[in-house]
Amino acid sequence: MSMFFLVLLFFVTSILSRAIENQTSELDKSSRIRAQLEKINKPPVKTINSPDGDIIDCVLFHDQPAFDLPELKDQNITLEPPEWPVGYNISEDTSAGDENIQLWSASGEECPEGTVPILRTTEQHLLRASNITRFGRKGGDGSRHEYAIAYVTGEQYFGARTDINIWAPKTNDLEFSLAQVWLTSGTFEDKNLNSVEAGWQVNNELYLNKNPRLFGYWTRDAYQTTGCYNTLCPGFVQTNKRVALGAAITPISSYNGKQFTLNVMVWKDPKSGNWWLSIGSGILIGYWPSSLFTGLKSHAEKIEFGGEIVNREVNGHTTTKMGSGHFPEEGFRKAAYFKNLNFVNSVKQLFTIPVSKVQEYADRPNCYDIKVSSSKYLNTHFYFGGPGKSPKCI
Template structure:
């Protein structure tokens, strides 16, 4: 793909101040178990406590990791377990026990899959092995995964916290496009995949869609999907396909991927949490993934589709309060954690690690942004707004044209002369 005149960016759309509340509400930084980003070096070793911790970890692993019918070794070191569909973690939920996944729903009107890529976009599938029909691939969680976590008791979730109204104190920085002021029943976008550098184990860099409802207090409901680099969660720096959900502002509900009972996976070719390949190259080939989240009009569940019509699975409507009905906001974009290592802004990259102004082939992008309306129609955005809450570190520029519809470039290097 080459960059012609349509790649140029229009002026940044004015920002509504209320969104500061939204951007501060997403993804709290650290668990109260640690209090800061650095682990203490003078902790007393207590054998009994360590033994109890290891016992608790092993019990949790038995709950998360289901007995596979087949095991696949991924080239990146992951172990992929092929688990019978009706035995996946979702069916540990009291409301799903004894059930099986639902049949596919009706797609939104106006949805025309591009056919650009198949579901073979993950490193584990390069082994040539696949999971048999009637099973789903699940990335095995290891003891090392849990020991890396800042709080092993809340492994795979975000820490409890009160949502704050300011954006400067929680360590999370965003460059996002968003729509609000209507009732939304889904969203769709193509997201450019990169492998940004992450400064330390307790930071991450991600690009995703948020489908949001509720106030930004304790009743925040979100459904999230995209790609992330998270050394703490995965133990490496590969970009990985991920999902998340919560119904109480990340307090006690929800988790990443399949690490709790919630999301019901129906696909036997995609492993949520597994590494994505290929990725985009600076001044080279560009690789993006298409994601669609929408509410099934018949049963009310929220479905996730990847690429050219490949259903991944669904979030049952009973998981939510406000999202049982509809979303009140949809957000697209990038987020990083800034733990200010050594007292300076982090050099963790967002997106490609380059600013929006560099454009196609160099900056990260979201394109073909759409939402689903009350009548299950995919429609273009009518009022996209963009916001970068630390524009000298990570910025965003939006536009619209015939080829990409609503789109924006975003990202940045983090620490630089204008972002000390």
């Protein structure tokens, strides 16, 4: 056989081998996607198509992902409401956040009694993901996280409450921008960080559009192997039938125009020990079971409020914006803000956090900054955010 035919045979064999490898890889990826979708999605009693393209599945309460947890699987849970913190008067809470705050339920849609709304994860979601097995989790991808936050520490904390200004910041592909409250114990360095988090986010990897969305998150090992957003893994127990974690929220603030806020409160129920989430005027969304945690079984050691972005740019800084995309100095109706910073103390009382106790942290102040203050109408509050890449942020 001539050298020409030997070379030709080798060339054809190589192409066929690569084609078979690619086909095998695609089949393997497809089977992994199907397996992941079966884990996340539960059989719906009713399906609701949201105007923004989301699909909401109404799942029987005990069929939701949380009940895949061994410690919850066989429990006959009675939905006894939690004790509200002393000093929290539901009737006086006038912030935005009633049960029509989400696009899918704004027309009056709701899930039937005995079911809860779960945002459906589709193959399209997972095909966009940088890591299928870590879909719905923070960390583990080498991306840089940047912050502009206010925080308090040094005491035992049993809850936090605040009003978060709602925006829809521009974000790059596979990056996110959020505004949230964190309640934590342990440390990132010791890998024992426990955290419960809630607020709004724009996340191009997790969702299929750039609407701001209500979300929650938890971890007990510094985001290594435990925890996730919303109900994307067993953890958060959804109890509300008209408000879904992960679904888009409305209305949104506009620059130099009308401002809208989302009231968020996370606190430890003294009866059950579970960490409950409420929004607006006392609307219970659900809870993170105490059994998920180690340090947070007892109390939080730190409360943080503020913004976070992911920066995946290799050369220079990302153009992903935080908050309104404007710096704190621009003030009301232009910069994003948190107002009415509150904490729950050891005897379950809700108090305003004194401005003298609040510390600021911004790791890239030329890109995203924060300015804490106090006033008669906003109480302890702060403006935060920024444009990302700019002449002074490179």
